[in-house]
Amino acid sequence: MYHLGLLSEYLKNYMKTRLTYRADFWVEVLSDLLFQATNLIFIFVIFMHTNSLAGWSQDEVVFVYGFFMVPWGVFACFVNMWNFSERYIVKGEMDRILTRPAHNLFQIFLENVDPPSLIGSLIGLLIMAVSGLNLGLPFEWWTIPALILLTISAAAIYMGIYTTLTALSFFSDAPTGIIPLMYNIQSYGRYPVTIYNRVIQVLLTWILPFAFVGVYPAGLFLQREEMTRMALLTPVMGAIFVSIGLFVWSRGVRKYKGAGS
């Protein structure tokens, strides 16, 4: 309850700040959409040269992409740690966070909420609807609950991975970190992982489980029998990776050295 109350307070402050810089808001939304559009272009270009990608049709791949956008938008709305190392460690704002009576990671999430990202989720839903109709996918009673559960689970996987990686900046002295490099990798979970060889499949399934934020859960709606088991594992993976993230984070905070003298 306390934490939900704080969330609404921070959102209010976000809106107040945002109203001061209105132009920025639209630039950000627009650039986000363009970013997504370029990814769709890749899919369309590929399917101009082939009819199927390891047995997946264009509509199926586009559907996976649509699903992929939904948890990503949710995650990007609540978790924004891209400049964590610079802002909180180098400039020492972590000091302030640690002297306040709310969980420190939660405070950092709150201070960086980014509601415009949710627009991406909406567009993702739209893409799912359109390609789902093209494919004639059935709409069952469990479709919506499953979508919600899988979205939360996938967002939790993102959160776990990125919290772990961000926490590395407590241990390492690298100022930029390796997070930007992850951008490419997470997008690989959008394609049927069966096209990759074993090593990469294992990596994308168990080590950096980005297949669980894209193709596996989407496979459930696409009635891909071979992925159903994996899709049902998504919540478990979410729980595991959030736990890992929180564990590494709390170890990292104990290692925090503070900025300056």
Next chain:
Amino acid sequence: MAAIDVHDLRKTFKVQKNRGGLKGAFVDLFKREYNEVTAVKDISFQIPEGEICGYIGENGAGKSTTIKMLTGILVPTSGRLTVGGYVPYEEREKFVRNIGVVFGQRSQLWWDIGVIESFELLRKVYRVEEADYKKRLDELVERLELQELLNRPVRKLSLGQRMRCELVAALLHNPSIVFLDEPTIGLDIVVKSEIRSFLKDMNREHGTTILLTTHDLQDIEALCSRVIMLDDGSIIYDGGLDELKQRWGTGREVVFQFGTATKLNRLELLTEGMPVKWTAENNLGATVWIPLEMNVSDVLGRVVGQADITDIKIIETNTDDIVRSIYQSGSANKAEEANLALPREGAGHV
């Protein structure tokens, strides 16, 4: 029970050792070596409830590191500490509800929105009841004269205005222990004295325990009954301010401006028999150094009326000067220093 209780507190940082040159950098890529730097070396002290204590020392002496351990930001390498009954780094979120922290160089407030919005948010973060918050805010706002500023965004405040708001932000939840890291840095004299009297009143009315670091001796003179001095991670003095100044203060300087040319030897003649030293830049200005055991007024009494004085300025030593003079006192006084440092263990506070 002591508000702050510290035993053998130590903090060591691992600092990466860089080998020089290109070849060294390549070697570093595969095998790395670290140096251990001990920022705080087994210090112990107790601060009773309701005391205002100054924590001084040169930059890099370990002041900030200590404060950060006391506020739960850093985890100590070894030693025991309790602050307000808590071990700071263990139950951080519960613990920090009882303390207030002001870092003079960093802001607590949201940059782009009105000050009052930040206060409202902090009320929620610290779970302060609406009624208590109202009462407390009114009290602080009136005391620090912030009525006009409440709706302005922080980025449009002057440094002095901002610092007063920072104080409110740190005190809204009425903490029983307050840590102030350089609270008056960069402020003008009026704001400085306002803040000092505010802190003094708060200590008297609420019995707030205050630990502050500063480079300004006047902060300490105005506020602190006790001073802890740190050098290279160790406590070298723990006791009253007067004693500190007597032991190590180099003295005071009085700068005179004269209306008519006044020779240096004439001034020396005026203060004959006194252990003072005169220096002059030109015939219209001179400086006299007065040791601490002498009264400034005695010297002034001899000079005023005998010379055509247009201006007098008394310069007090600041903490940095005192610390520097301790270093410069050389090996002869080291024994005395050690003697002085010893009793702190049992006495806690003089």
Next chain:
Amino acid sequence: MFNALSDAGSPQGGQDAGTEGQEFRRTERRLLLEAYFDFIRIRFLTMLAYRLNYYTGILIYSLNIGVNYFTWKAIYGQGESLGGFTAAQMTTYVAVSWMARAFYFNNLDREISTDIRDGSIAIQFIRPYNYVLAKMMQGLGEGMFRFLLFMIPGMALAMLLFPVHLPHDPAAWAGFLVMLFFSFLINSQINIITGLLAFFVENNEGLMRMKRVVVDLFSGLIIPISLFPGWLSSILKLLPFQAITYLPGSVFTGRVQGVGIWNVFGIQIIWFAVLLIPLFWLYRAARQRLFVQGG
């Protein structure tokens, strides 16, 4: 005044001609040159200092090549040739493009806009060297680091794992290496332009993100230009991005040979020259804004 300060080394330095003045200027110029060289060296050493980034970097680049290789393999299926690329050429193209990216990639846009946002650019502008050139040198130091410690071991690894065919023609090698350097120049120019825009828009974060995506997609890194639909690829051929990845990659895979190498190299040079115009213009406008309007 500011001109002289920020463009040190320009002939405005000393009006009092004569041998002494010339000698002085020569020493000054030599020192300045050494200073620029130091930017390269220091950045190189800085990169070496962050070994976590280094190790994960190698892994992630190899993974990128692997994933792209298998994706293309799946796309080819039984097909022989796509957009003029055989499956073997595509493998080489993918590996080489990613490795080339290791050399030309840098975060100059982000660095510059951070300098602008936190105001430290004012100090850097009045230092006696050219800010843009110094940034370029830092980018070069970073590129050289990755070239030696990423690209070469990474390429060896890729050759072990995937059927990558390196050309036998020395002209392809020479052409590729020279063009790779120009890839770096053009990509850095685009980065610097994007970074300097932070002077004129309040938040260029979105712009930088967009640029990143556009460069990766339209330079031919993710999809070779010739695979785009006709209308799009003819538009892309009019944009500078193809000069970053697609053109050098085409030379290296042997799709462009002989005189053709000179032609595609010519395109790179033209883009390098053309991009200097907005770069200079932005730099001047930025300085004016900083010194006349006070930021």
